[in-house]
Amino acid sequence: MIEKLISVSLRNRFVVLLLAAIIFGFGIFAIQNNKIDAIPDLSENQVIVFTEWQGRSPQIIEDQVTYPLVTGLQGIPNVKYVRANSMFGMSFIYIIFKDGVDTYWARSRVLEKLSTVNASLPNGITPTLGPDGTGVGHVLWYTLETDGMDLGEQRATQDWYVKFALQNVEGVSEIASFGGFQKQYQITIDPNKLNYYKVGIKEVMDAVNSNNNEAGGRKFELSDMGYIIKTSGYLKSIQEIENIAIETKNSIPVRIKDVSQVQMAGEARLGIFDLNGNGEAVGGIVVMRTGENADEVINRVKLKMDEVAKGLPASMKFNIVYDRGKLIKESINSIKNTLIEEMVVVSIIVFIFLLHWRSAISIIIQIPITIAASFILLNAFGISSNIMSLTGIALAIGVIVDNGIIMSENAYKQLSIRQEELNLNFKSE
Template sequence: MIERLISLSLRNRGVVLLLAAGLLVWGIFSIRASKIDAIPDLSENQVIVFTEWAGRGPQIIEDQVTYPLVTNLQGLAQVRAVRAASMFGMSFVYVIFNDNTDIYWARERVLERLNYAQRLLPAGLTPTLGPDGTGVGHVLWYTLHAPKLDLGEQRALQDWYVKFGLQTVPGVSEVASFGGFQPEYQVTVDPTKLTYYNVSLPQVLAAVRQNNNEAGGRKFEQGGTGYIIKTSGYIQDVATLENVPVLTRPGGVPLRLRDLGTVQMTGESRLGIFDHNGQGEAVGGIVVMRYGENADDVITRVKAKMTEVAKGLPAGVSFDIVYDRSGLIEESVANIKHTLLEEMAVVSLVVLVFLFHWRSALSILLQIPITIAASFILLNAFGISSNIMSLTGIALAIGVIVDNGIVMAENAYRNLALHQAAEEAAAGAPPGSSPGFSPAQTVPLSTPEPVHHD
């Protein structure tokens, strides 16, 4: 089979050269389309299910939330393992699928099963899926430089403006906010006053909900003009919340929320802070890349979007990039490219010096760019990004490529020499004989010793 292939290639050299040129061009396009990242994505193919139940302990979360979800998600197709973690007020379930499973197909299967499993959970709980990103999807971190805004205002700016702007970038799965605190109204009721006025805590909660709402009216026309009636009852400040009536006492006197406790504007409880270079707390976000995207392209698009978003920020507010993987990507790829060029130059010099035959050296050296370009075709076909490990493997393979070319060239010369010797022997002339030198004049290199008989 191999002899036929070699013979066919020798008889159709033009076709072979055309195929090699086409493979080189295809490989160049594959290099341009290859996904670039600094490190390979070795994370598991998983879907995260998150459920929040505020105020409940880990044991209650485990028994009433985590256990029902785990037992129902174990029967999904192509699931390799299901892991879970229960903590105060939160439940995390990690559904690990096979490596060859499409991540979006897996998310659809999980959503289908959650529609049934939700009926087994306590009322009011809704499990949600985590972002379609991986453990190495944190490609960019940034903070807001806003010396004139407090931490609450910075967090509000991040959550209600910057975050929504950056989430529209193609390839971004999520923008997770960190730092600062989220402003909230805090009502602290006095148990003694609740007992004195015979008011329960559910009554207080219901009064706050009912008075923080908007009611719709109807439309009517008057004098050819249409009017829409509605009532706006959203709480705007602390004073409005303090005057919310809980119930009406005898005599028509309302019992207000301020009569049962205190109301203040504060931030939610925090478990930690984000300190930036020892200069104090900062507010920012983490850009999470979507599964299977090109990290270098996503970072470029995010930076371009930051320039647009910065135009709408208040005066004196700007972005401060804390972590940017594009620098590591560029340095890694540049280092590997430099190594490849050095190896190709050294190998070319060595081949030319030792073979000392430019046609043989050229046939060997042409294999290097063609093979490297063809390797990117396979990388794209298997969904492998151009990272430190894959590019280093290509660099190490150059020696094997050259060795193969040298062995084939030497074997070709050996076969040609044997064929030439056979043709000369068939013509009646010894190999390497000069004019006037006949076979009868040949002298054996060694003569047999005489045999003595006693």
């Protein structure tokens, strides 16, 4: 079989060269379109369901939220297993699908199932899906550098300006904020005053909720002009909250400030983000969408940051603390240099041992053609150019040229023997 293949190739050299040129051309195209990353994505094909129920202990979360969700989500097609984790005020469900299942098909199936499971959860509890990223999707971390700006103001800038702008970048799944204080109005109730005025906590909550609302009216015409009636009732200051009337006692209103203290403060935190021991910092994590090109996503985010920076306060700027793009460039450059060095060394050794430049060239040509063809297979199987895949190609160069060296040396030897036989026959005649 091999002899027939060799003989056919020798008789059709032009066809072989043409096929090699076509493979090399498609390989160059595959190299240009291959996804680039520093590390391979070996994470499982999973969908995360996150449920928040503040103030509840892990046991209550486990019994009333996690257990109903786990039992309800186990009937989804192509699911390998379901994991769960309950903690204070939060529940995490990890639905692991079989390899090869489309991520967005899996997310849609989970959403369909959640619509039937919600009935078994406590009132006001709404499970949400996690971002469509993976465990290695954190491609960029940044902080906001300022000159003495309050941590609450920094977090507000991050949450209400920077986050929304960067989330619009193509390939970004989520911008996860960290650090600082999330501003909120806090009402600290005095139980003794509640008892004195004979008012319950539920009445205080209902009063605040009913007074923090807007309502629409109807449209009417006056002097050939149309007017829309609405009421503006959103709370905008501490004073407005303090003056909310809970109920009336003997024609005297009992206000929020009579039974509690209202203040602007930050939400309770379970930790802080410290940057290099220089104090707290506020920033965000760029989470890449599944299957995206990490290098391109990072470059697009950096370009968007330049636009967003124009709208930041004068004393604020971006500080990138983790950039996988640098690791990607260093990894790719290292592998490229290794490939070039190996090609040069192999070429020199082949030429020295064979002392036949045509045979050396035929072996050396195999290296770029085979490497280019390998990228066609990488794209076909959805494998990115990373440390593992490129290192494998670098290590395989020896195998690539090994068969060529053996075949060329054997052919060179057989030709020499044949030439000697012809010379002997010629002398004998």
